Amino acid sequence: MSLQPTNPNADIDRLKDEGYAVDVREGYLLVSDIPYVTSRREIRRGTLICPFARQGDTSRPNDHVAHWSGEHPCHQDGRKLSEIENSSNRQRLFAAVHSDHMFSAKPKGRPVENYDDFYEKVTVYVRIISGPAESLDPAITARTHRVIEPTTDSVFEYDDTASSRSHITGIGEKLKSARIAIIGVGGTGSYVLDLIAKTPVREIHLYDDDYFLQHNAFRAPGAPGRAALEAIPKKATYFRNLYSNMHKGIFAHEEYVGERNIEQLRDKSFIFICIDQGEPKKIIVAKFHEWGLPFVDVGMGVYKAGESLGGIVRVTTSSVTKRDHIEQRISFGGGDPNADYSQAIQIADLNALNASLAVIKWKKLCGFYLDLEREHHATYTIDGNILSNEDQA
Numbered sequence: 001m002s003l004q005p006t007n008p009n010a011d012i013d014r015l016k017d018e019g020y021a022v023d024v025r026e027g028y029l030l031v032s033d034i035p036y037v038t039s040r041r042e043i044r045r046g047t048l049i050c051p052f053a054r055q056g057d058t059s060r061p062n063d064h065v066a067h068w069s070g071e072h073p074c075h076q077d078g079r080k081l082s083e084i085e086n087s088s089n090r091q092r093l094f095a096a097v098h099s100d101h102m103f104s105a106k107p108k109g110r111p112v113e114n115y116d117d118f119y120e121k122v123t124v125y126v127r128i129i130s131g132p133a134e135s136l137d138p139a140i141t142a143r144t145h146r147v148i149e150p151t152t153d154s155v156f157e158y159d160d161t162a163s164s165r166s167h168i169t170g171i172g173e174k175l176k177s178a179r180i181a182i183i184g185v186g187g188t189g190s191y192v193l194d195l196i197a198k199t200p201v202r203e204i205h206l207y208d209d210d211y212f213l214q215h216n217a218f219r220a221p222g223a224p225g226r227a228a229l230e231a232i233p234k235k236a237t238y239f240r241n242l243y244s245n246m247h248k249g250i251f252a253h254e255e256y257v258g259e260r261n262i263e264q265l266r267d268k269s270f271i272f273i274c275i276d277q278g279e280p281k282k283i284i285v286a287k288f289h290e291w292g293l294p295f296v297d298v299g300m301g302v303y304k305a306g307e308s309l310g311g312i313v314r315v316t317t318s319s320v321t322k323r324d325h326i327e328q329r330i331s332f333g334g335g336d337p338n339a340d341y342s343q344a345i346q347i348a349d350l351n352a353l354n355a356s357l358a359v360i361k362w363k364k365l366c367g368f369y370l371d372l373e374r375e376h377h378a379t380y381t382i383d384g385n386i387l388s389n390e391d392q393a
Contacts, residue, residue, distance in 0.1 A: 011119035019143030020122065024052055026094040026154070027164025031122050033144045035133040036073035039080070043133045043140060046070025048125055049099060050118065053161040061115045062165060064106045066125055067099035076132045084128055094169035155200055155249045172200055174366045179203040181268040183257050183284065185235045186210070187219040187346045188298050189274030191355030194221040196272075197243040197250065204243075204250045205268065206236040207257050219348045256280065262287050270362055271295040274355075282332040285318070289326075294319045294365065296358045297330050302345040310383050313350055315357045317376040319365055322393040329377050329391070353380060 012029070015022045021032040029052035033045050049067035053060070065086060072088065073081045086104040093099055105125060106113050115121040126142050133140050163169040178201040182189050185208045196204055212235045217224050222242060233241075240252035255261060258280055265271060271288065273295055275281060281297070288295050295318050302311035316329045357378060364371035375389035 011117040014119050015122055019141075019145040020126075021142075021144055021146045021148055023148045024159070025097075026169045027159040027161040028052055028093060028097070028169070029118055029122075030097070031126070031142075032148070033146060034126055034129055034142045035137075035140045036070065036129050037076060037078070037132040037136065038071050039074050039078045041074075041076070041078045041136075043137060044070060046073070046129075047097075048122065048129070049093065049097070050121065051161065051164045051167075052118070052159065053165065061118055061121050064113055064115060064121070065102055065104045066121070067093065068101040068103055068129075069098055070100060072101055073129045074132065076135050081128065081132075084125075091167070092170040093164075093167060094173060155202060155247055157244075157246055157248060160198075160200070171368060174368050175363070176200045177202055178269045178366070179205070179267065181205040181207065181265050181271045183207045183265075183271060183273050184275035185239050186216065186274065187348070187351035188300065188354045188358075189272065190216075190220040190235075190239055191352045192272045192274060192298075192359060193239055193243060193250075195355060195359040197247040202249055204247065205253060205265075206240055206251065207253045207255060208235040209254055209256045210235050212238040219346045219351050221352070257284055259283055265293070266291055268293065270365075272358055272362075273297040278332040281330070285326060285330065285332075288318065289323055292320060296361055297326075298354045298358050299330075300346065300350055300354055302347065302350065304345075305383075309345065309347070311345075311350070312382070313354045313357065313380040315354065315361055315378045317361050317365075319376065319393065321374070322376045322391065325376060325391040350382075 012022060012024065015031070023030045023032070029050045031048045034048055035043055035045050038044055047069040049069060051062060053062060075081060084103040084105045086102040088101045090098055090100050103125065105128060107115050107120070107124065115124070130142050160169070163172050180196055180201050180203065182192050182196070182204065185193055185206050189208070193204065193206065212233050214229050216235070217229060228238070234254045236252035236254050240250045244250050253264070257265065262284060271293060273281060273284060285297070297316045299314040300311065302309055316326065318326050357380065360369060361378070363369045373389050374393040375391060376393055377391040379388050380386070
């Protein structure tokens with residue numbers, strides 16, 4: 001009978017207690033030192049790898065398949081263990097961890113195709129893979145009692161199992177070293193934070209001297225309660241506290257960015273400019289160009305058209321490969337030239353779209369997404385649902 005865990009790690013603890021070399025990293029469960037027989041009838045050791053997700057008070061496998069790092073295991077006579085064979089394709093899961101094969105072993109004797117817990121899943125696979133090796137050498141075992149030091153370098157408060165489940169953790173590592181600054185965490189800037197906080201960037205710095213008030217709640221992610229609004233917090237601190245539930249590297253700066261403090265941003269790797277004021281933006285952009293810093297500037301112009309709303313959402317990028325378009329694309333006057341600032345119309349869905357386009361562009365520059373056109377200016381027009389790319393590098 002499978003152990004029903006009384007805490008999220010009970011099955012993992014049981015594997016460790018029984019001597020398996022277990023590690024949980026980057027949303028994966030790794031069980032190392034598993035002996036197997038090669039096609040040459042030699043005994044080697046490999047690693048079983050499974051996406052690992054905690055769900056409330058349990059940790060339950062999402063499926064019955066598993067990755068394997070090593071040669072394909074064989075029977076005692078060197079014939080491939082075809083009963084668990086699924087596919088063979090070397091791929092990097094994260095860091096220096098690779099998968100060479102994918103296995104499929106459904107639990108037997110039950111109508112379901114999934115395991116009760118990770119203890120059951122791992123031990124079933126170990127029996128299948130190690131059985132031939134143990135028949136050749138009865139002294140060989142996967143229970144080596146080798147101690148693996150836990151890793152503590154994650155920027156998240158809990159594992160990113162969304163990436164491991166989709167097998168894109170390795171691609172996400174392209175974002176790890178980034179030190180991000182978001183200038184202005186109002187409507188669009190707060191959605192930028194919402195998206196960036198779900199990436200493994202090293203640091204996220206929030207710059208805003210304004211207060212988080214009732215009207216802000218209707219154009220920002222989340223659903224603050226009355227108590228949060230009645231406290232009248234500064235935006236930078238409010239959003240730092242909220243997203244620190246997920247990401248460890250968020251820093252609040254309750255100040256506007258200007259000549260007095262702009263030097264603080266010199267060591268950042270990428271900046272999102274999410275403010276309307278033209279004069280401060282002019283100073284910021286000039287310094288970033290002087291220092292060679294890449295950035296995205298966002299803008300939104302929404303206007304009344306009878307009883308409906310029209311408008312344009314803008315994302316303008318400055319990178320090491322193209323900067324000569326900035327003067328023509330960014331207004332340094334009262335704000336975005338398309339904006340109706342007498343009414344300051346902002347809608348949460350457009351703020352979220354503006355932020356999404358900006359973050360997608362940053363990820364393109366990092367190599368996370370394909371960037372075939374290398375556009376540095378993009379606009380979305382509500383009427384006609386038109387997305388335009390211009391200023392290719």
